[in-house]
Amino acid sequence: MKNSFTTTSDTLAPARVSKVIQIHPSLQCNLTCRHCYSSSAPGLKGGLEVSRLKKVIEELAAIGYNAISLSGGEPFLYGPLEELLVHSHSLGFFNSITTNAMLLGSERAKQVLKQADLIAISIDGQEDQHDKVRNFNGAFKKMEEGVQIVKDHVAYFGFIHTLFPDNWEIMDWLVHFALRHEAKLLHFHPLEMAGRAAIKLNSVKFDPESLHKIYIAFHFLKDIYKEQLFMQLDLLHRDHIIENPNFVFHQDNAPEFTAANFSNIFKELIIDEEGDIIPISHGCSKHFKIGNIYRNVSCADMVEKFMQEKMEDIVSLYQTTHDSIIEDQESELINWSELVLHFSHELFDVRSISQLVVV
Amino acid sequence: MEKKLQHDEMGKTLIHQLSKCNLPKTRLSSISKSIAALHRTGFQVIDWSIFGKPAFERFVIDTQLPFDKVSSIQDLFVHDTFKEIFIFKKGLPPMPNFYNVKFTIENV
Numbered sequence: 481m482k483n484s485f486t487t488t489s490d491t492l493a494p495a496r497v498s499k500v501i502q503i504h505p506s507l508q509c510n511l512t513c514r515h516c517y518s519s520s521a522p523g524l525k526g527g528l529e530v531s532r533l534k535k536v537i538e539e540l541a542a543i544g545y546n547a548i549s550l551s552g553g554e555p556f557l558y559g560p561l562e563e564l565l566v567h568s569h570s571l572g573f574f575n576s577i578t579t580n581a582m583l584l585g586s587e588r589a590k591q592v593l594k595q596a597d598l599i600a601i602s603i604d605g606q607e608d609q610h611d612k613v614r615n616f617n618g619a620f621k622k623m624e625e626g627v628q629i630v631k632d633h634v635a636y637f638g639f640i641h642t643l644f645p646d647n648w649e650i651m652d653w654l655v656h657f658a659l660r661h662e663a664k665l666l667h668f669h670p671l672e673m674a675g676r677a678a679i680k681l682n683s684v685k686f687d688p689e690s691l692h693k694i695y696i697a698f699h700f701l702k703d704i705y706k707e708q709l710f711m712q713l714d715l716l717h718r719d720h721i722i723e724n725p726n727f728v729f730h731q732d733n734a735p736e737f738t739a740a741n742f743s744n745i746f747k748e749l750i751i752d753e754e755g756d757i758i759p760i761s762h763g764c765s766k767h768f769k770i771g772n773i774y775r776n777v778s779c780a781d782m783v784e785k786f787m788q789e790k791m792e793d794i795v796s797l798y799q800t801t802h803d804s805i806i807e808d809q810e811s812e813l814i815n816w817s818e819l820v821l822h823f824s825h826e827l828f829d830v831r832s833i834s835q836l837v838v839v
Numbered sequence: 840m841e842k843k844l845q846h847d848e849m850g851k852t853l854i855h856q857l858s859k860c861n862l863p864k865t866r867l868s869s870i871s872k873s874i875a876a877l878h879r880t881g882f883q884v885i886d887w888s889i890f891g892k893p894a895f896e897r898f899v900i901d902t903q904l905p906f907d908k909v910s911s912i913q914d915l916f917v918h919d920t921f922k923e924i925f926i927f928k929k930g931l932p933p934m935p936n937f938y939n940v941k942f943t944i945e946n947v
Contacts, residue, residue, distance in 0.1 A: 717875030
């Protein structure tokens, strides 16, 4: 039975305060979206061993994590999805899944949905735009059918939209689409140059004017529809970053760099399709790899080692990112996570380090 | 008489205006900066209104500010984008519970 609720903020509170393990169990997908940051596609068989994942999330629960977020690839193509979600629920976790909602018609998918607390459905625009970006005629219609199934089985759901420089004008349409379907979440994410997007869309660039228009339109829509819909935009104003010492572990606000405090420092932890456990975001430099689910080392030991060996580099990474924002006065609206990932590679990839040594 | 747009038409109209009006980057930057400042300094935005015929002669951003954050108002005075700032005390005298602050942006 669906929960009853009064405000969007109340409904999404459990997800928003969570310490999330973002799991990419496989790159297998039924689509080849042009903007895919993980280059997922059909035919990419294989997937992480569920027994390993179950063990790792158990250990991460002891460190403070309390939610998992499944992404991919298309999570509904991951065979043991229900088993994983049942296990995480047994640990008291909040279960979230990001999906294209095209594979939800089967009994198996409906069983899986019963274990989901939040479903985020990808949408790329109106029907023709959605189908074009998804490289699949009929993707939009299938997704809308999936929305109805989600509504029947899951208490909370929403949409996630990748913004392109030439499609931001659709933001109002998306708000009304989400409201019409009684969604509670609408997440706008500017296109990032990662995975397939970096190859197929590398000429696509946001100009500053478009970013300002997105920022203004977003805050307007967010404020006037706040009672009905929780909206998020992955763009921050540089003033906000510069004035907020939490972005760089400023000495007056720095958390204790101890293993016990790990989940407070890294509220999102990623398990990628190779089983690597990394902080910050999918695609972060493997220099910051905390461990791997297939290694016979406990998460507590991995974290302890990471805190001893890598925190200095983490501080340096965040400080460099912060400094670049201060220096570059032209860029006022920033995707903080994308910029951190960029510097994680520029500063810490093996090639960069070896180049520094040669110099 | 000056027309105030209704919520349902506001989003579409705003986006159309931003798309077609060719505002220079400096103006867009100034508006973004002011919106960011409102959120950063603890103002809770209650509503936006768009006035004018045609629209966009004025935006009015209606906010609330907790009593203990009153010094934040001063931070907003430096933003040229805000043509007018109206401040109303709300709550039982002698001390207000919060301030209702209306910010006006002209000629978007």
